[in-house]
Amino acid sequence: MDIKSYMHNVGVEARNASRAMAKAETNTKNLALTTIAKAILREKDALLAANQQDLAAAKAAGMEAAMLDRLTLTEKSIATMAEGLQQIASLADPIGEISDMKYRPSGIQIGKMRVPLGVIGIIYEARPNVTVDAAGLCIKSGNATILRGGSEAIHCNQALAKLVHEGLAAAGLPKAAVQVVETTDRAAVGELITMKEFVDVIVPRGGKGLIERISADARIPVIKHLDGNCHVYVDDEADFEKAIRIVENSKTQRLGTCNTTESLLVARSVSHSMLPKIAEMLISKGIEIRGCAETCALVPAAKKASEEDFYTEYLDAIISCKVVEGLDEAIAHINQHSSQHTEAIVTENYTKARRFLREVDSSSVMVNASTRFADGFEYGLGAEIGISTDKLHARGPVGLDGLTSLKYIVLGDGHVRA
Amino acid sequence: MDIKSYMHNVGVEARNASRAMAKAETNTKNLALTTIAKAILREKDALLAANQQDLAAAKAAGMEAAMLDRLTLTEKSIATMAEGLQQIASLADPIGEISDMKYRPSGIQIGKMRVPLGVIGIIYEARPNVTVDAAGLCIKSGNATILRGGSEAIHCNQALAKLVHEGLAAAGLPKAAVQVVETTDRAAVGELITMKEFVDVIVPRGGKGLIERISADARIPVIKHLDGNCHVYVDDEADFEKAIRIVENSKTQRLGTCNTTESLLVARSVSHSMLPKIAEMLISKGIEIRGCAETCALVPAAKKASEEDFYTEYLDAIISCKVVEGLDEAIAHINQHSSQHTEAIVTENYTKARRFLREVDSSSVMVNASTRFADGFEYGLGAEIGISTDKLHARGPVGLDGLTSLKYIVLGDGHVRA
Numbered sequence: 001m002d003i004k005s006y007m008h009n010v011g012v013e014a015r016n017a018s019r020a021m022a023k024a025e026t027n028t029k030n031l032a033l034t035t036i037a038k039a040i041l042r043e044k045d046a047l048l049a050a051n052q053q054d055l056a057a058a059k060a061a062g063m064e065a066a067m068l069d070r071l072t073l074t075e076k077s078i079a080t081m082a083e084g085l086q087q088i089a090s091l092a093d094p095i096g097e098i099s100d101m102k103y104r105p106s107g108i109q110i111g112k113m114r115v116p117l118g119v120i121g122i123i124y125e126a127r128p129n130v131t132v133d134a135a136g137l138c139i140k141s142g143n144a145t146i147l148r149g150g151s152e153a154i155h156c157n158q159a160l161a162k163l164v165h166e167g168l169a170a171a172g173l174p175k176a177a178v179q180v181v182e183t184t185d186r187a188a189v190g191e192l193i194t195m196k197e198f199v200d201v202i203v204p205r206g207g208k209g210l211i212e213r214i215s216a217d218a219r220i221p222v223i224k225h226l227d228g229n230c231h232v233y234v235d236d237e238a239d240f241e242k243a244i245r246i247v248e249n250s251k252t253q254r255l256g257t258c259n260t261t262e263s264l265l266v267a268r269s270v271s272h273s274m275l276p277k278i279a280e281m282l283i284s285k286g287i288e289i290r291g292c293a294e295t296c297a298l299v300p301a302a303k304k305a306s307e308e309d310f311y312t313e314y315l316d317a318i319i320s321c322k323v324v325e326g327l328d329e330a331i332a333h334i335n336q337h338s339s340q341h342t343e344a345i346v347t348e349n350y351t352k353a354r355r356f357l358r359e360v361d362s363s364s365v366m367v368n369a370s371t372r373f374a375d376g377f378e379y380g381l382g383a384e385i386g387i388s389t390d391k392l393h394a395r396g397p398v399g400l401d402g403l404t405s406l407k408y409i410v411l412g413d414g415h416v417r418a
Numbered sequence: 419m420d421i422k423s424y425m426h427n428v429g430v431e432a433r434n435a436s437r438a439m440a441k442a443e444t445n446t447k448n449l450a451l452t453t454i455a456k457a458i459l460r461e462k463d464a465l466l467a468a469n470q471q472d473l474a475a476a477k478a479a480g481m482e483a484a485m486l487d488r489l490t491l492t493e494k495s496i497a498t499m500a501e502g503l504q505q506i507a508s509l510a511d512p513i514g515e516i517s518d519m520k521y522r523p524s525g526i527q528i529g530k531m532r533v534p535l536g537v538i539g540i541i542y543e544a545r546p547n548v549t550v551d552a553a554g555l556c557i558k559s560g561n562a563t564i565l566r567g568g569s570e571a572i573h574c575n576q577a578l579a580k581l582v583h584e585g586l587a588a589a590g591l592p593k594a595a596v597q598v599v600e601t602t603d604r605a606a607v608g609e610l611i612t613m614k615e616f617v618d619v620i621v622p623r624g625g626k627g628l629i630e631r632i633s634a635d636a637r638i639p640v641i642k643h644l645d646g647n648c649h650v651y652v653d654d655e656a657d658f659e660k661a662i663r664i665v666e667n668s669k670t671q672r673l674g675t676c677n678t679t680e681s682l683l684v685a686r687s688v689s690h691s692m693l694p695k696i697a698e699m700l701i702s703k704g705i706e707i708r709g710c711a712e713t714c715a716l717v718p719a720a721k722k723a724s725e726e727d728f729y730t731e732y733l734d735a736i737i738s739c740k741v742v743e744g745l746d747e748a749i750a751h752i753n754q755h756s757s758q759h760t761e762a763i764v765t766e767n768y769t770k771a772r773r774f775l776r777e778v779d780s781s782s783v784m785v786n787a788s789t790r791f792a793d794g795f796e797y798g799l800g801a802e803i804g805i806s807t808d809k810l811h812a813r814g815p816v817g818l819d820g821l822t823s824l825k826y827i828v829l830g831d832g833h834v835r836a
Contacts, residue, residue: 019753023777096776102798108787110797113775117809200809221639221810242832249834335437344828357531357827358514359441369526369830378835379528379826380520391535391618391823392639393811405809408797409775410762412787414660416667417796 003183007191010146011198013176014119018144020174022116026093028171029139036167037085040132043163044078050159051128058126058152071126071153081132084383088136091382094400095142098409107415112406116142118200120403121192122385123214125206126150131160134203135178137385139168141403144177146199148192151184158182193218203398205386223394223402225386227313228258228341230371233330233356235347236267240274242368243346247278249370250344252285256315258387259342259364259374263310263320265330271298271323279321287317294323310337327352331359338362340389342374363389363396421601425609428564429616431594432537436562438592440534444511446589447557454585455503458550461581462496468577469546476544476570489544489571499550502801506554509800512818513560516827525833530824534560536618538821539610540803541632543624544568549578552621553596555803557586559821562595564617566610569602576600611636621816623804641812641820643804645731646676646759648789651748651774653765654685658692660786661764665696667788668762670703674733676805677760677782677792681728681738683748689716689741697739705735712741728755745770749777756780758807760792781807781814 021029040047051073058071094114101111120143124130131149138145149157161180168177181188193202193214202222204214215222232250234243250261266275271294279289279299289295290305302321309320310333324330327345334343344366345356353367364374374397376384381399388394394402439447458465469491476489512532519529538561542548549567556563567575579598586595599606611620611632620640622632633640650668652661668679684693689712697707697717707713708723720739727738728751742748745763752761762784763774771785782792792815794802799817806812812820 019777019779022779023773104796104798106791106796108791108796110791113783115779118779221808239832245832245834253835355441358533359437361437361440361533361536362825364826364828365531366828367830368832369828370834372835373524373526373528373828373830373833374826378522378524378526380522390639395823396826405813407780408782408792408814410782410784410787410791412785412791414657414663414786415791416663416788417671417790 003185003187004191006183007188007195010179010181011119011195014144014146014179015198017174017176018116018118021139021142021144021177022095024142024173028173029093029142030089032139032167032171032173033085033089033136035170036132036136036164037082039163039166040078040082040085040160043159044075047078047156047159048073048075050155053155054126054153063152067126071128073128073156077129081129084133085136088140088383091140091400093140094404101411106417107412109411111409113409114401114404115407117403117405119144119146119198121146121148121199121202121220123148123189123192123202123204123206123210124150125210126152128153128156128160130205131157131180132164133383134385135164137383137400137403139173139177141400143403146179146181146192148181148189154184189214190217193220196220203385221393223386223388223398224390225258226389227339228260228387229263229311229313229337229339230259230261230341231263231265231334231338231343232261232371233265233324233334233343233345234267234270234274234278235330235345235349235352236269236326237349237352238267238270238274238346239348243274244278244281246344246346246368246370248281248285249372251282251287251319253370253372255317257372258313259371260315261319261371262312262314263322263337265322265324265333267326267330268294268323275299275321275323282319287319289319289321291321292323295321313339327355331356335361341387342366342371344369344371363387421603421605422609424601425606425613428597428599429537429613432562432564432597433616435592435594436534436536439557439560439562439595440513442560442591446591447511447560448507450557450585450589450591451503451507451554453588454550454554454582455500457581457584458496458500458503458578461577462493465496465574465577466491468573471573472544472571481570485544489546491546491574495547499547502551503554506558506801509558509818511558512822524835525830527829529827531827532819532822533825535821535823536561537616538563539566539617539620539638540564541566541607541610541620541622541624541628542568543628544570546571546574546578548623549575549598550582551801552803553582555801555818555821557591557595559818561821564597564599564610566599566607572602607632608635611638614638621803639811641804641806641816642808643676644807645757646678646805647681647729647731647755647757648677648679648759649681649683649752649756649761650679650789651683651742651752651761651763652685652688652692652696653748653763653767653770654687654744655767655770656688656692656764657766661692662696662699664762664764664786664788666699666703667790669700669705669737671788671790673735675790677789678733679737679762679789680730680732681740681755683740683742683751685744685748686712686741693717693739693741700737705737707737707739709739710741713739731757745773749774753779759805760784760789762787762789781805
């Protein structure tokens with residue numbers, strides 16, 4: 001197969017399908033989503049069989065356990081996929097929403113209409129559930145999508161593609177609204193991220209390595225989610241009970257998520273009273289502490305942190321810890337070292353809470369709440385395609401709105417410019 | 419001078435200044451703006467002298483008349499610059515604005531805060547007024563900016579930079595909040611558009627060639643404004659008086675602006691009655707008509723249009739014209755040929771107006787109004803840094819909000835995730 005002409009054709013079909021998707025009615029899109037959900041439940045045996053093919057090949061190729069785990073479908077994960085589609089169907093349709101219609105002195109009335117981005121290319125690792133989530137979000141947001149999943153999931157992804165197409169057909173929507181790239185050739189990714197005329201945005205989902213490679217080579221805007229080096233700052237006016245609860249939840253509820261706290265800052269004047277107890281809690285949960293000199297003096301079990309530690313997203317049972325003079329140093333340290341994902345302050349002081357919210361330059365900034373809340377479902381977006389650490393376009397958890405744009409609409413009655 | 423290390427230093431200083439700008443109070447920013455406005459009026463003789471230096475060199479180098487015109491400062495254009503700054507000062511401060519604060523079932527309260535993008539690189543041709551406009555918009559929106567104007571305006575731009583720095587100093591804001599690149603070496607542009615760690619977005623202002631070059635080479639997101647191949651579609655249910663008024667204003671009010679209509683579509687069933695009269699009006703205004711076969715049959719003075727004509731932004735006394743069957747063909751033609759800037763329908767039909775608004779994929783879509791309204795001032799944005807024909811982030815006229823981002827803020831009372 002000639003990859004270049006294959007992908008060109010995929011692009012042409014996606015662009016054409018995007019026109020039909022943009023004008024699709026809400027109940028048409030919902031019918032596609034619920035039909036896919038039902039088909040997934042109905043065909044669960046076939047999906048499990050396709051997944052077994054992928055798993056056998058992956059095991060033979062020596063895939064590591066964590067990746068095998070993500071590749072594996074179960075009856076439960078299939079039910080979760082179907083449920084996810086039902087949830088997306090139940091969300092309000094963002095497309096066509098009109099806002100801020102105002103009359104101007106010239107007599108025209110001007111406002112904004114929410115519209116799809118067009119064609120979204122999604123590149124992800126060997127996780128079949130992403131195929132369904134991404135297809136669902138793109139259908140509901142009126143976009144066409146080109147999905148390129150990890151080659152190790154190809155059989156399962158192709159089986160899912162068939163069910164997605166069944167749903168689109170049942171609703172009278174074009175099959176090309178969701179295309180799963182049929183080749184495992186890596187050259188297809190190179191084409192996808194450079195077909196400017198056919199693809200409006202690329203969303204990579206996966207590890208930092210994948211995302212950095214794609215961002216470096218893409219000639220199309222990328223909504224990217226790099227690392228989550230999240231901080232909790234325990235202020236000198238923190239309530240101790242809240243501090244210990246928030247640090248515990250932020251660091252230990254789950255170790256491997258991007259909104260897990262990786263670095264703890266404690267104000268100097270309360271470091272003697274609070275830090276040993278917080279450290280004791282963390283150590284009792286199996287967390288290794290890598291601290292600054294003052295931390296190590298207060299917490300004998302702590303190891304010495306290197307400067308590199310303060311830039312690190314561990315995704316593991318490790319936390320870096322630094323004693324700071326107060327709010328100014330905490331904000332400066334965060335803005336220097338953070339990946340601009342999510343940061344929280346624990347304080348009872350109104351003015352300091354307000355300053356932290358305004359001056360910390362991250363996609364989510366919190367007062368007296370766990371960084372683990374940074375999530376599309378928790379924020380009420382209903383679903384998310386990722387968490388953007390960019391500032392342009394979507395920032396933070398990206399739900400349906402992040403897959404849309406706003407155009408201006410102008411209503412007149414024969415008005416012309418003076 | 420080592421350009422690479424010079425620009426690196428500019429980047430470091432801009433990033434540092436952006437922190438101070440992000441937290442600057444509204445009246446501090448306004449004081450800077452009004453001080454600069456006053457300084458510009460006070461130093462008008464010095465500015466005119468610096469401009470004379472630039473003009474003499476440009477004339478000696480054989481610069482063409484239109485470019486010389488844009489390079490020239492006058493007492494009036496100096497007054498307009500100062501007035502523009504006063505206007506920006508009078509706009510509401512977008513920074514820190516909080517919206518959509520809602521409680522979630524978990525107990526957290528979540529919403530969004532508007533924040534600056536950070537550091538904005540602006541690249542433009544030899545137009546000294548852009549130096550002041552861009553500096554003003556970036557100051558008000560809490561960003562630091564690096565300005566790289568056309569080398570032919572270097573003396574004038576340096577003179578303006580001094581006055582901008584006077585205003586920043588008067589308000590206690592860092593000088594590096596607005597840096598005018600001091601070298602005319604083109605390598606500086608190459609550095610500016612690839613310094614990912616220091617620059618958050620690039621805004622090129624100028625001709626299509628400049629913008630395409632910058633977009634191709636940039637490693638930083640670009641808010642771009644390519645061409646404006648705008649359309650007016652005269653529907654079969656158009657009011658004739660409105661049609662002729664809107665076509666006249668859209669095409670002939672100014673020929674060289676991006677929101678000028680370049681292509682006219684007329685529904686077949688009214689082409690016999692309306693097109694000859696519209697053509698007569700256009701011809702009487704000195705406009706050349708390049709039409710499809712049916713147009714040429716109805717309008718003897720029309721020349722035959724090539725397919726290329728329908729893709730062309732003339733910026734001149736020429737309009738392309740095509741007879742279409744009706745709304746479907748008009749929408750399909752526009753979505754194929756337009757540059758996605760601004761399109762208008764003239765119709766009295768409610769359903770067709772609604773379909774045109776929804777299905778035309780351009781940054782501004784209008785009913786019964788002139789395309790010439792597509793403009794930041796006309797839309798009530800107060801000022802604009804350009805008109806984006808992109809879909810991501812800012813689309814259409816880009817005002818202060820387009821230079822900002824939204825971060826999530828979360829307020830809790832010790833809340834943790836279950």
